[in-house]
Amino acid sequence: NFAYNFRPKKLASFAIGHGINNAFLNGDLSEEVYMHIPQGLPRQGGNLVCRLNKSLYGLRQASRQWFNKFSSTILKLGFKQSSADHSLFTKGQGANFLVLLVYVDDILVAGPNCTLIKDVQDMLQQHFKLKIFGDPKYFLGLEITKSEKGIYLCQRKYTLQLLLDTGFTSAKPAPVPMNPSVHFNDDDEELLQDVSQYRRLIGRLIYLTISRPDITYAVNRLSQFMAKPKTVHLQAVHHLLQYLKATADQGLLFPANSSDRLTAYVDADWGSCQKQATVAQSSAEAEYRALASVTTELLWMKQLLSDFGISVPSVKVLCDSKSAIQLAHDPTTHERTKHIDIDCHFLRQHVQSGFLNLIHVKSNQQLAGCLTKPLAKVQFRELMSKLGILNIYLPT
Numbered sequence: 001n002f003a004y005n006f007r008p009k010k011l012a013s014f015a016i017g018h019g020i021n022n023a024f025l026n027g028d029l030s031e032e033v034y035m036h037i038p039q040g041l042p043r044q045g046g047n048l049v050c051r052l053n054k055s056l057y058g059l060r061q062a063s064r065q066w067f068n069k070f071s072s073t074i075l076k077l078g079f080k081q082s083s084a085d086h087s088l089f090t091k092g093q094g095a096n097f098l099v100l101l102v103y104v105d106d107i108l109v110a111g112p113n114c115t116l117i118k119d120v121q122d123m124l125q126q127h128f129k130l131k132i133f134g135d136p137k138y139f140l141g142l143e144i145t146k147s148e149k150g151i152y153l154c155q156r157k158y159t160l161q162l163l164l165d166t167g168f169t170s171a172k173p174a175p176v177p178m179n180p181s182v183h184f185n186d187d188d189e190e191l192l193q194d195v196s197q198y199r200r201l202i203g204r205l206i207y208l209t210i211s212r213p214d215i216t217y218a219v220n221r222l223s224q225f226m227a228k229p230k231t232v233h234l235q236a237v238h239h240l241l242q243y244l245k246a247t248a249d250q251g252l253l254f255p256a257n258s259s260d261r262l263t264a265y266v267d268a269d270w271g272s273c274q275k276q277a278t279v280a281q282s283s284a285e286a287e288y289r290a291l292a293s294v295t296t297e298l299l300w301m302k303q304l305l306s307d308f309g310i311s312v313p314s315v316k317v318l319c320d321s322k323s324a325i326q327l328a329h330d331p332t333t334h335e336r337t338k339h340i341d342i343d344c345h346f347l348r349q350h351v352q353s354g355f356l357n358l359i360h361v362k363s364n365q366q367l368a369g370c371l372t373k374p375l376a377k378v379q380f381r382e383l384m385s386k387l388g389i390l391n392i393y394l395p396t
Contacts, residue, residue, distance in 0.1 A: 015110035016117055017133035018124070020070075023105035026128060027055030027065030063104070070102060073127050077120070084304035092116070093309055103140060142211060143251070145392065150258075152392050153211045154251025159244050162204055166241055173246030174239055177218040178374040182236060184221075189231045198229040201237050208244075211251045214384050215240060217371050249393040262301065263316045265361070266294045267368035284323035291317070291324055295347040295356065302355075314354055318361040320369075325358045 020026070034049045035056070055065045071081060074089050079100060082088040089100040098111040098120060107124075109117050124130050136144055138157075145152040163169045192198055205219045218240050225233045268283075268290040294317065302312040319325055328351050350356045363369065370383045 014112070014114045014117055015108060015136055016121065017136035017139055018107040018109065018121065019131040019133065020105040020107070021129035021131060023070075023128075024055055024057050024059075024062040024066045027062060027069050029053070029055055029061075029065060033059065066105075067102075070128075073124075074100060077123055080307075082304065082307045084300055084307065088304075088307060090307050097309065099308070106140060108136060108139060141207065148256065150253055150255040152251055152253050154249065154392075155208055155211050156249050156251070156393075158208060159248040162208070163241065163245055163248065166201070168238070168241040168245055171238075171242045171245050174242035175246070175377045176375065176380050177215045177240050177243040178221065178236060179239060180374040180376055182232075182239075182374075184225070184232065184236075192229050192231060192234060195226075195229055198234055198237065199226050202226055205237075205240065212389075213252075213387060214247070214250065214370065214380075214389055215243070217374065218243075247391070249391040250389055251392070253388050253390055253392070255388075260310060261316070262298070262305070262312050263318070264294055264298060265318045265366060265368040266290050267320060267366050267372050269372040284321055284327065287319060287321035287324035288327050291319060291328055291358070292345075292347045295350055298356070299350075314357055316357045316359060318359050318366070320361050320363045320366045322360050325360055328356075328358055 029052060033052045033056075035052060037043055037048060037050055052059075055062045059065075071086075071089075075081060077091075079089040079091045079098075082090065087102050089102075091098040091100075092111075095112055096116060098109065098113075098116055100120070101108045101110075109120055111117055121130070121132065138144070141155055141158050143154050143156055145154075160169075163171075202219065202223050205215065206223065209216050209219055218236070222233060222236055222240070266287070268286040298315050298317075302315075305312055328347055347356065351358060364379065367383055367386055369375065370380060370387075375383070
């Protein structure tokens with residue numbers, strides 16, 4: 001597991017949210033599709049059907065055809081589609097830089113020039129029926145707050161609704177998302193009679209991890225039991241809801257005055273390292289595989305940030321395993337690494353090229369530690385503050 005520390009100074013001064021009315025009806029069909037005549041329409045024959053000229057809600061290809069229609073239209077307006085994220089489009093540079101992000105029929109346009117954003121808005125209205133939401137304060141379940149200090153993202157409304165639906169609004173608050181003393185075994189208690197409740201809760205909690213990395217480990221761990229959840233697992237979910245009761249207002253702050261340098265923290269818990277594709281034979285090997293995994297993520301982030309005009313010549317990667325760092329630097333340790341998959345060794349190429357700068361960090365200062373294991377109250381809160389998780393609603 002890994003944690004990133006990247007807080008851009010200022011990518012956009014203005015942002016406007018938009019929506020497309022009946023978005024899927026705009027899609028063009030590339031094949032012949034027929035449907036039964038809807039009830040209520042006059043029929044001139046017994047076996048007549050309708051041939052669709054446009055996409056329709058309910059078609060399997062409706063979402064794909066809509067996105068093809070939108071992306072082709074926006075590309076004609078001079079935007080460039082990101083190869084790192086196909087839902088991201090950019091145009092211009094400097095003071096004329098524009099960013100357009102689309103999620104189904106919800107669109108966010110941002111940039112330092114408000115006039116250019118208005119021009120894009122007018123051009124989109126010529127092709128689609130556009131709803132204008134203005135300055136986005138609530139987008140896809142995320143509450144967005146902007147100030148001189150930076151941009152704050154949280155899911156307070158979503159969390160409060162979750163607590164209300166589950167009856168935990170008056171529950172006793174918990175200091176940590178998962179009790180470190182709780183261990184799950186295969187023979188723990190009996191299976192739940194109604195597994196659907198457990199699965200629905202986990203699904204809602206997964207969406208909450210967008211702005212709440214503090215619950216990522218707990219949700220990830222509990223999601224591993226969705227096939228056959230037991231009473232002890234549901235009790236752990238209830239404990240997590242009690243933690244959310246105490247921290248409903250928490251979110252991520254992206255400070256406006258911080259460095260734009262990309263830093264990564266990587267950690268692996270060898271004792272419970274079930275997510276790696278291959279079983280590691282030592283803690284050093286588990287950490288080494290985790291380094292290889294974070295390298296792929298960093299290469300993707302480098303490509304994504306380049307779309308914003310941000311160059312990432314090198315990345316500082318902090319790891320608490322000196323042995324793993326030595327394996328990444330020293331290719332002569334063949335006896336210790338000959339059984340490791342060849343694709344893991346590509347991280348050595350990026351270490352030698354200078355893209356990765358591996359640095360040892362003490363375990364108690366490893367920010368990714370909260371993503372690999374449940375922690376006690378004091379250490380957990382210390383790491384959370386360093387990750388930029390805070391509550392802006394608290395009185396100062």
